[in-house]
Amino acid sequence: MPSAKTAAPPTKKASSYKPQPIVLTALDGFLLSGALYLPPTPIVTSPPSASGTANGPSNLAEGAAYKQEHKALTRVVIISAATATIQDFYYKFALYLSHELGMVVITYDNRGVGRSMPDNEELAFLKAATDNDELPPASSSLPPLPAKPSSTPVNAERPKKQDGKKKKNPLIGFEATLVDWGVKDLPGVFNYALKHFPHSPMLYVGHSAGGHILPSLDSYYTRNLERVLFISVTSACWAYMNSPLFTYWFFYIASPIVNSYYGFFPGKTLWGTMEDLPKGCFENWAYWGSFKNYMLGGNPEWKPNFDLFRVPLYSLYFSDDDFSSTSAPKIMDLIPNSPRRCIGLNPVQDLNMKKVGHMGFFFNSCKEKLWKTAVYSWLVDGRAMDRDTIREQAILADSYARL
Structure with a gap:
């Protein structure tokens, strides 16, 4: 496990930074491809010293000091992807959180998506090689995960078909559901974070389906979770x-x-x-x-956990969302006991942008008007901006851009 103040990794240009590949183990043993984004600043993971009684600080002065020590701990962010979206899509946003806000960020591919394929030999090898190293150094000589497939050059020699047959897609016959993502994959991601950063405050960014599955978790996994940011978490009814x-x-x-x-x-x-x-x-x-109540209609057994979920939630959705531009509040109503704020934004009127849609929040074009305003305010300070404040900040961003 990392020490209280781990030496900062060598500073790299954002454009050339490569996150550290990690292997996450789902509750049923399925191996998931993940990535760890480490900040260029020291990582503080030691627990605050709880002087006084066994239950913590014994007076106000000690309590204030304890709070400051807790605040100094490096936050760990889990980014959970939308349906049919790979973790690499969130690279720029994860880089912003790690390199500009000093957070540790974990991204991952759900089973059957991206590099989390069944019987992935590279994942099995990487897991075997790192089982004895809880947090391998960034300079590790371990082989990277396979690169995304690219188009074959015209003159390049194409691989020969075996036995005259086209290679079988690994998803054919592979059994997996969105429920597996929620009750097996996501707990495995939290287990990794809790194992390596047991005392660190945790944050969660759920994009679309990545938000749908979070409240299904038992509170055992979310015990260190401080705040949640939902992006385009709308109903697909x-x-x-x-x-x-x-x-x-x-x-x-x-x-x-x-x-x-x-x-x-x-x-x-x-x-x-x-x-x-x-x-x-x-x-x-x-x-x-x-179902009109979407995932709870299909899996009513999740309702007790949805009712017990009490982590503060901040949800942003957009009027030009191609999937559903009005149903985000309906999803929030399914999590009745969590302190929450749900803000709908019109890209043209509120942000002076042509389009955001279902996926555009994670494009670099939203950095000045949303990442540095609403995201920073919520994930760092715990303040959920209202629509008028976001609009005002967007106007300021445009003004600064013209200077």
Whole structure:
């Protein structure tokens, strides 16, 4: 485990920074690809000294000192991705949190997405090589995870087909659902954070489905969680979508035929817009979408944990969201006992931006008007900005840009 003040890694330019590959183990033993973004500043992980009684500080002076020591601990942020979205998509945002706000950031691919494929030999090798090193140094000579596939040059020699057959997609026959993401994968991510940073305050950024699954967790995993930021966490109930008839056709008519033919959801293979998904994940997504209370309609057994979830929540959604621009408050209503604020933003009127949509918050174009204002205010100071304040800050950002 890292010491109280780990030596800062060598400073690198943001454009060349490569996060440290890690392996996360889901509750059922499935290996997940993850990445660890370490800040250039010292990482403070030692617990505050609780002088006085066994229960903590015994007077106000000691209590104030204890609070300051706790505040000095390095925060750990978990970023949980949207459906059919790889962890690499959040690179710039994770880099901002780690290199500019001094936080440790963990990203990961859910099972069946990105590099978290079944029987991934690289993940198995990396796990075996790091089992005895809780936090391997950034300069480790361990082999990196395989790079994203790129197009083959015209004159390059193409790999020969084995036995004259096209290589089988690893998702064919692979059984996985969104429920697995919530009850197996995400607890494994929290376990990693709790193991390596047991005393550090934790923050959580959930994008779309990454927010849906969080309240399903037992409080054992979220015991160090201080605050949660939801981005575009809206309902995918077909009736609430901006184009409900198209969504119904997509979920329940067209996609089942395509998925049956391919054996998985060919988001990238066929359309090139989303990542490929295990067939069960898409079927789970569509099943939840048939209920007005979305995931709680499909999995009512989650309701007790949703009712018990009390971590403060701040949710941002956008009026030009292609999936659903109005249903974010409905999701927040399913978490009734958490202190929460849900803010809808119009990109043109509030931010002077052409588009944000479902994915655009994590583009660098939102850095000045949202990351450095609303995100900083919430994750660092614990203040949830209202719509008017965000608009005012966006106007100031435009003014500074013109200077």
